[in-house]
Amino acid sequence: MFHWLEQKPFFFAVVLFLTVAFAGFVTIVPDFAKQSQPTVGTKPYTVLELAGRQVYIKDSCNACHSQLIRPFKSETDRYGMYSLSGEYAYDRPFLWGSKRAGPDLMRVGNYRTTDWHENHMMNPSDVVPGTVMPKYPHQFTNMADLATAYANANTQKELFGVPYDTDGMPKLGSWAEAEAQAKEDAKLIASDMKNQSVKDAVANGQVPEIVALIAYLNSLK
């Protein structure tokens, strides 16, 4: 039987594939249903926060920062309550990271403020001497992509049933409504910032990347 198999490339490939695929089906598939349930109080991201999340991904913040607090005292003392599966129910993609060149950011919104982030992103070593983090001045001049953030949110709503526009959840509405709302949210963030060109841009109805990013970071709690 084995001899026959070794000389028949087609059947050989089939058996090989089954051997390889076996583990994936057994381990991953059955747990899908249970895990995607959100924890009580977890809400989907607003359009501005999603735009900030896209900035986070664009500059690969996740290459150096995790968003996963493990259940050890040394981690909960440092970063807060350990992570629960349901807290990630609206994270597409997940951003757990795999390496902490910098600290965990899962609950950074609890202990850092808008002006702290503003100073830190402009020049990290002003705030944390000895840091190895790059400066991100380009986030103060590049504009956030609200339209894509809206498309992102709308896709999640339409396709994956993420409960936007339901009771107690963020409102999405049409693109025009969402854009106006995001710009209102941006003004709130900008009022805590001191960089004049960012303030001017927001007053003119634009949203620099840094504003969206800070909105996202503040939402991490």
Next chain:
Amino acid sequence: MDQETLLTIQGYGKFFLILFVFIVFYSYAYSIYKRQKTGERDFEKYSNLVHDDFLDSCPLEKRDNSIEKND
């Protein structure tokens, strides 16, 4: 079917599948050993597939076209 039953099925399924693969794997190992021992098939000669790999050299085992048609 509730979650609990699903998990039980999954657990048993996994156990018996691994057991099955385990048995197949070791019978494969045994069959290789036995075939070598009885001289039914010499596995070590396949190293020559590397040493004698010129296009015009004679294949170690020719493909038999009559068998090939049943592929």
Next chain:
Amino acid sequence: MQSNAQLEYDYSIVKAFTFATILFGIIGMLVGVILSFQLAFPELNNLAGEYGTFGRLRPLHTNGVAFGFTLSGIFATWYYVGQRTLKMSLNESKFLMTVAKLHFGLYFITILLAVVTFLMGFTTSKEYAELEWPLDLLVVVWWVLWGVAMFGMIGMRRERTIYVAIWYYMSSFLAIAMLYLFNNMEVPTFLWSGDAPSSLMHSVSMYAGSNDASVQWWYGHNAVAFVFTAPIIGMIYYFLPKESGQNIFSYKLSLLSFWGLMFVYLWAGGHHLLYSTVPDWMQTMGSTMSVVLILPSWGSAINMLLTMKGEWQQLQTSPLIKFMILASTFYMLSTIEGPIQAIKSVNAIAHFTDWIPGHVHDGVLGWVGFMTMASLFHMAPRMFKREIYSKSLMETQFWLQTVGIVFYFTSMWIAGITQGMMWRAYDEYGSLLYSFIDTVEVLHPYYTIRAVGGLFYLVGFFIFAYNIYKTATAGRVLDKEPANASPMAS
């Protein structure tokens, strides 16, 4: 040479992929060295505006070496080993030749586009699957083309039995096809943008949160298995016996460790998610299976080392054998180190630290890099029909790179364990002893040593590129193909 005087193996595709291996190797490794210096000297991040920061460059490095350098090496050796052990030539089929050419062309374009899009910030953020959806589709096309070429060549073979090296290439093709498709399930968001002028390049993952993480590390771990392990074992099962003139120590063992590896490897992905929010049993399973994985891995590694039985003096006379033996030694090292890190209590310290990149680089610099370069060295005299240009350059490269790797992994071991211990240190009053920045500042010397080690390896790679270039253009012409020991000018 009598009966088929006009028919020869066709190496044009092999040459093209060899070129790609060297080009993408230089790009990927150069970016890697830049990254390592950025961690030691952060001012280097802002030399090229937003395009030069660590975050933008990191996917370029990982994808550049994995899918640029290593895959090119795999494809180059596939078209070489495939033709030779199946005893068929690409010249015999116009169709397969066209497929192979298309395969190369599309692949090359994809990797170039990847460089551009990563610098622009188009990434899905999932490690080793960062390419955005249009490029993912391109990848699928040339992956299928590779499959067509592979099974086409196997179908035309003259040799009845398929040599074990080919098994490994087949497994790489099949497994990556499955893993890549499932992990990259994503929806382009412009399709549901309403009337918002959204970007065409953006997509959103079909899975959320913990599920996304499970799928990602099932993929991430096994991309390592089927890019960095299986096809490289395929390479060594051809090139080591061929170069040394020795038989494989035990062909039977090679078959058994093949099936063992195929079955066990896929279970181990859970060890990337220990203490996370994926189900507990998945974590335990990942941890246990990682330890079981030592058996088939060491089965292959020992088989390679014992192939040299009775012929160890070749290690002194041939730098090529040296490359391959050191590669299998590093394979042993990283396949024991990995399971150690997968033990839950060790992982509690090691996870998120520099020990992990240290472990990865044992494998890729020592095992994948050395084996790929050794294969290219072995193929060069056969495809260019010239002697290898310089043995002494090979020796220099070997020692430079070996020292580089030692610098790399020793500094990262120390850095990782130091940081892991500092994160969890408490003082006598029960408060955390170190703030996060303390644990960063302490790493500076190790980051510097690592960067220097990486630089050594890169310089070695430039020597390699030069040596291959000179072999192709200025090596002494050979009148006859060498059977084993590759000829090299001192």
